Amino acid sequence: MKKIQYFLIGLTFFTANVFAQLKAVQYKDAAQVLNGMAIQPTKASAQKPGILVLPAWKGIDVHAKATAEKLSQLGYHAFVADIYGEGNYPQTTADAAKMSGFYKKNTNLYQKRIELALEQLIQSGANPDNIAVIGFCFGGTGALEAARKNLKVKGVVSFHGGLGRDIALPITPINAKILACHGADDPFVSKEEIAGFQQEMRDAKADWEMVYYANAVHSFTDIDAGNDNSKGAAYNEKAAKRSFEHMQLFLNEVLNK
Numbered sequence: 001m002k003k004i005q006y007f008l009i010g011l012t013f014f015t016a017n018v019f020a021q022l023k024a025v026q027y028k029d030a031a032q033v034l035n036g037m038a039i040q041p042t043k044a045s046a047q048k049p050g051i052l053v054l055p056a057w058k059g060i061d062v063h064a065k066a067t068a069e070k071l072s073q074l075g076y077h078a079f080v081a082d083i084y085g086e087g088n089y090p091q092t093t094a095d096a097a098k099m100s101g102f103y104k105k106n107t108n109l110y111q112k113r114i115e116l117a118l119e120q121l122i123q124s125g126a127n128p129d130n131i132a133v134i135g136f137c138f139g140g141t142g143a144l145e146a147a148r149k150n151l152k153v154k155g156v157v158s159f160h161g162g163l164g165r166d167i168a169l170p171i172t173p174i175n176a177k178i179l180a181c182h183g184a185d186d187p188f189v190s191k192e193e194i195a196g197f198q199q200e201m202r203d204a205k206a207d208w209e210m211v212y213y214a215n216a217v218h219s220f221t222d223i224d225a226g227n228d229n230s231k232g233a234a235y236n237e238k239a240a241k242r243s244f245e246h247m248q249l250f251l252n253e254v255l256n257k
Contacts (some may be wrong), residue, residue: 002049005141005144005166007022010072012123018058019154021039021040021072022037022038022039022065022080023038023039023069024036024037025037025079025128026077027116027117027120028116028208029113029116030044032086033085033242034081034084034086034113034116034117034141035060035085036079036081036117036120037065037068037079037239038077038079038081038120039068039071039072039077039081039141040124040125041074041075041076042072042073043075044046044075044098045128047127047256048077048126048127049075049076049077049079049080049126049127049130049131049251050077050078050079050117050121050122050124050125050130050131050132051068051076051077051079051121051131051251052073052078052081052082052114052117052121052127052131052132052133052134052139052153053068053071053080053081053130053134053135053137053139054081054114054117054133054134054138054139054143054208055083055138055139056137056138056139056144056222057090057096057097057099057134057137057138057159058093058096059083059084059090059096059119060080060082060088060092060244061214061224062225063136063221063222063223063224064080064117064136064139064145067082068080069137070200070244072192073089074161074248075131076251077121077125077126077231078121078126078252078256079120079121079126081113081114081116081120081139081142082113082167083103083110083113083142084099084181085094090099094214098123104138104141104162104164105166107145107148107149107165107166108168109147110120111145111149111151112147113152114133114142114145114146114149115151118131118133118146118151118152118153119216121252122215128152130154130255130256131152131153131154131158131256132153132154132155132156132251132254133147133151133155133157134156134158134159135156135157135158135159135161136159136160136161136219136221136222137159137162137218137219138161138162138239140157140158140159140160140161140162141158141159141162141242142161143157143158143161144154144156144158144161144163144165144180146177147174147175147176147178147206147236148165148169148172148194148204150152150172150173150174150176151176153176153251154176154177154229154240154254154255155176155177155253155254155255156176156177157178157179157180157181157247157250157251158180158181159179159181159220159221159243159247160181160183160186160216160219161180161181162181162188162193162232163189163193163194163196164184164191164197165197170238171203171204172204173204173205173206174200174204174205174208175210175211176206177206177207177250177253178201178206178207178208178209179208179209179210179211179222179246179250180197180208180209180210180211181211181240181243181247182194182210182211182213183210183212183213183217183218183220183230184213184216184218185215185216185217186216186217186234187218187232188218189218197210199211199257202240203234211243211246213236213238213242213243214239215229215238216236216239217231217232217233217234217236217238218232218233218234219233219234220235220237220239220243221235221237221239221240221243221244222236223240245252
C-alpha cells in the first residue's frame with residue numbers, strides 16, 4: 001500500500017511540475033474568448049521550429065498537454081489550441097460529439113480557429129516559416145484541414161483522425177507534407193473513407209504517407225482510453241510509441257531541425 005501511495009504522490013508531483021511549464025494564453029476569435037496553452041523549448045534551436053497541437057473532441061486534455069511538454073523537451077515551441085472557446089467546453093461525450101461534429105461540417109470555422117492558434121504559436125517565439133500541426137482524433141481531422149486550407153505550415157500529422165473531407169469543396173493542390181497515423185482496426189473510419197482520403201491525396205498531388213498500426217483501434221495514443229478494443233477506442237502502447245517515433249522522423253525532415 002505504501003508503495004502505491006508513494007507512486008501516486010510521485011505521479012502527482014511529476015504531472016504538476018510538467019504542466020507548470022505550460023503557460024495559459026488567452027486570445028480571441030471576434031468576441032469569443034479562447035484559452036490555449038504555450039510552452040517553450042527546453043533547448044535552444046536556431047530554426048525555432050513550432051508545433052501546434054490540436055486536442056481530441058473534448059478539448060484541451062491531459063494527453064494534449066503532455067504531448068506539448070514532450071515536444072518542448074525535443075526542442076520545439078508548442079501551443080495547444082482551444083477550438084471551442086470559453087463557455088463552450090463539452091461536459092459529456094454527447095456534448096463532444098455534437099460540438100466536434102459542428103466544426104467538421106463547418107470546416108471554414110475550424111480552419112479559422114486553427115489559424116488563430118497558429119498566430120499564438122508564432123507570438124510565443126516559433127519561426128513562422130518553420131511550423132507543423134499535429135492532432136489527435138478530432139484534432140487529427142483538424143490537422144488535415146490545415147493542410148487542405150494550405151495554412152502556412154510545412155507538415156501535418158494526424159493521429160487516429162477522421163479522414164473525410166467536405167465534398168462540396170473542390171480538391172486543390174496541397175503544399176504541406178502529410179503523415180496519417182491510423183489504427184488498422186479503427187471501426188470509426190470506413191474503408192470508403194480511407195479510400196476517399198487516399199484518392200484525395202493523389203488528386204491534390206500531396207506528399208503524403210499513411211501508416212497502419214496492428215491491433216490498434218481509435219484513440220490508440222491516449223492512455224485514458226482504456227485497453228478494451230471492443231469499445232472501438234482504446235490505448236495501444238506499441239502503436240502509441242511507434243507513431244510518436246514516426247512523427248519525430250517526419251518532423252525532423254519537414255522542419256529541418
